[in-house]
Amino acid sequence: MLKGINPYTQEEIYSFKSITSAEVNHKIEAAQNVFKTWRRTSFNERASLMLQLSNHLKKNATDLASIITKEIGKPISQSIAEIEKCAWVCEYYAENAEVQLQQKNITTDAQSSYVSYEPLGVILAVMPWNYPFWQVFRFLAPNLMAGNVGLLKHASNVQLSARAIEECLRLVGFPESCFQNLQISSQKVEEAIKHQHVKAVTLTGSEKAGQAVASQAGQALKKSVLELGGNNALVVFDDCNLEATVKTCVQARFQNNGQSCIAGKRLLIQDSIYDDFIAELITQVKDLKEGHPQGTDTYISVMAREDLAEELEEQLNTSVIKGAKIRLGGKRNQAFFEPCLVENVTSEMPIFQEETFGPVLAITRFSKANEAVELVNGSKFGLGVSVFTENDKLINDLIPQFEDGAVFVNELVKSDPRLPFGGTKRSGYGRELSDEGILEFVNKKTVYIK
Numbered sequence: 435m436l437k438g439i440n441p442y443t444q445e446e447i448y449s450f451k452s453i454t455s456a457e458v459n460h461k462i463e464a465a466q467n468v469f470k471t472w473r474r475t476s477f478n479e480r481a482s483l484m485l486q487l488s489n490h491l492k493k494n495a496t497d498l499a500s501i502i503t504k505e506i507g508k509p510i511s512q513s514i515a516e517i518e519k520c521a522w523v524c525e526y527y528a529e530n531a532e533v534q535l536q537q538k539n540i541t542t543d544a545q546s547s548y549v550s551y552e553p554l555g556v557i558l559a560v561m562p563w564n565y566p567f568w569q570v571f572r573f574l575a576p577n578l579m580a581g582n583v584g585l586l587k588h589a590s591n592v593q594l595s596a597r598a599i600e601e602c603l604r605l606v607g608f609p610e611s612c613f614q615n616l617q618i619s620s621q622k623v624e625e626a627i628k629h630q631h632v633k634a635v636t637l638t639g640s641e642k643a644g645q646a647v648a649s650q651a652g653q654a655l656k657k658s659v660l661e662l663g664g665n666n667a668l669v670v671f672d673d674c675n676l677e678a679t680v681k682t683c684v685q686a687r688f689q690n691n692g693q694s695c696i697a698g699k700r701l702l703i704q705d706s707i708y709d710d711f712i713a714e715l716i717t718q719v720k721d722l723k724e725g726h727p728q729g730t731d732t733y734i735s736v737m738a739r740e741d742l743a744e745e746l747e748e749q750l751n752t753s754v755i756k757g758a759k760i761r762l763g764g765k766r767n768q769a770f771f772e773p774c775l776v777e778n779v780t781s782e783m784p785i786f787q788e789e790t791f792g793p794v795l796a797i798t799r800f801s802k803a804n805e806a807v808e809l810v811n812g813s814k815f816g817l818g819v820s821v822f823t824e825n826d827k828l829i830n831d832l833i834p835q836f837e838d839g840a841v842f843v844n845e846l847v848k849s850d851p852r853l854p855f856g857g858t859k860r861s862g863y864g865r866e867l868s869d870e871g872i873l874e875f876v877n878k879k880t881v882y883i884k
């Protein structure tokens with residue numbers, strides 16, 4: 435059974451049965467059939483549908499956002515922003531896919547030689563609950579524009595979002611089966627990956643889910659893209675603009691109730707600015723408006739599930755036993771977890787080593803730039819890092835030293851349809867978004883005409 439529980443009210447909002455293996459096969463066959471015609475549609479036809487989808491999202495943003503808020507407790511203003519970002523990625527690929535996939539002529543001894551970029555076919559997307567629309571649109575916009583067709587295996591607690599996305603595509607006129615929701619639990623993913631018509635799989639989720647899907651895809655010799663966890667550091671140097679930096683760090687850690695792979699989870703502060711920075715940080719975190727997720731001015735609300743809040747509490751408690759000091763918050767009440775600042779954090783503690791998927795900020799001091807680099811790279815994850823300084827020379831020195839997939843200067847790590855998104859080390863492989871993302875699931879076909 436796939437169950438949805440509103441984390442704020444603790445009420446059950448749905449209980450759906452998984453579809454059967456025969457139904458999964460039927461959907462995959464339907465996807466393969468529509469692929470044969472969809473791949474031959476022009477970029478103009480696809481772009482026109484994608485723009486209609488974008489408009490539909492914008493027009494229905496509040497209703498769609500309410501689904502997210504009900505399912506995972508995300509504050510409504512942030513859910514609306516999520517829907518608007520989905521509209522943006524649809525527009526971006528509607529406008530850019532044709533150029534991104536343009537044939538590339540290469541001079542050789544042939545009369546003509548080139549690379550063409552052709553769709554692979556049915557692509558399976560296994561997606562998490564924390565951005566239930568955005569994570570899916572980040573996959574579907576480039577892939578449908580490339581001529582692929584999509585199957586979605588969404589998290590069990592966001593099945594209303596999954597259905598709503600499928601319905602949005604149907605309403606604006608995408609061909610039937612171009613994008614289908616597979617209402618299944620994780621146990622059935624392997625069957626789908628093995629199916630002869632499924633050509634590749636993309637997963638956003640935990641390390642454990644990534645290992646399972648990557649090995650199943652490997653067994654079947656199918657390509658996979660993995661976007662896994664992160665433990666991003668926010669590195670603050672003493673010449674930063676203090677107030678603005680604190681504001682950015684607060685947003686980096688506490689938006690989406692702290693539940694994001696790219697959240698700034700570890701705050702590294704240079705000694706000489708430490709006390710002033712902490713004082714301003716406490717002020718700004720205390721100012722965050724807590725409340726009902728449907729409240730238009732709420733910034734912090736419940737986490738998506740009580741068991742996730744319990745897990746976070748466990749990581750925090752173990753770190754405290756090892757010497758970490760809670761400076762603010764950290765109390766849990768069912769799925770609600772007070773925004774928490776923790777000092778004296780060392781690299782031996784769970785809140786430094788592991789991903790914390792909730793509103794806990796782990797704080798460590800450093801003195802020299804090379805210490806900061808060591809702390810940043812000391813993580814097994816490599817999604818992104820933010821550096822705050824006004825010193826251009828320092829910035830240029832540091833950028834090549836970080837092992838992460840992204841370095842943001844004086845800004846939080848965020849995804850943007852125009853920029854590649856993805857990690858290194860245990861944060862996964864492959865890239866989403868931009869031209870890099872659309873090129874992941876295409877056949878880069880070499881053509882040589884003598």
Ligand SMILES: O=CCCCC(=O)O
Binds near residue numbers: 564695849
């Ligand atoms: O858990 C990952 C969240 C990614 C959010 C984004 O793409 O902005």
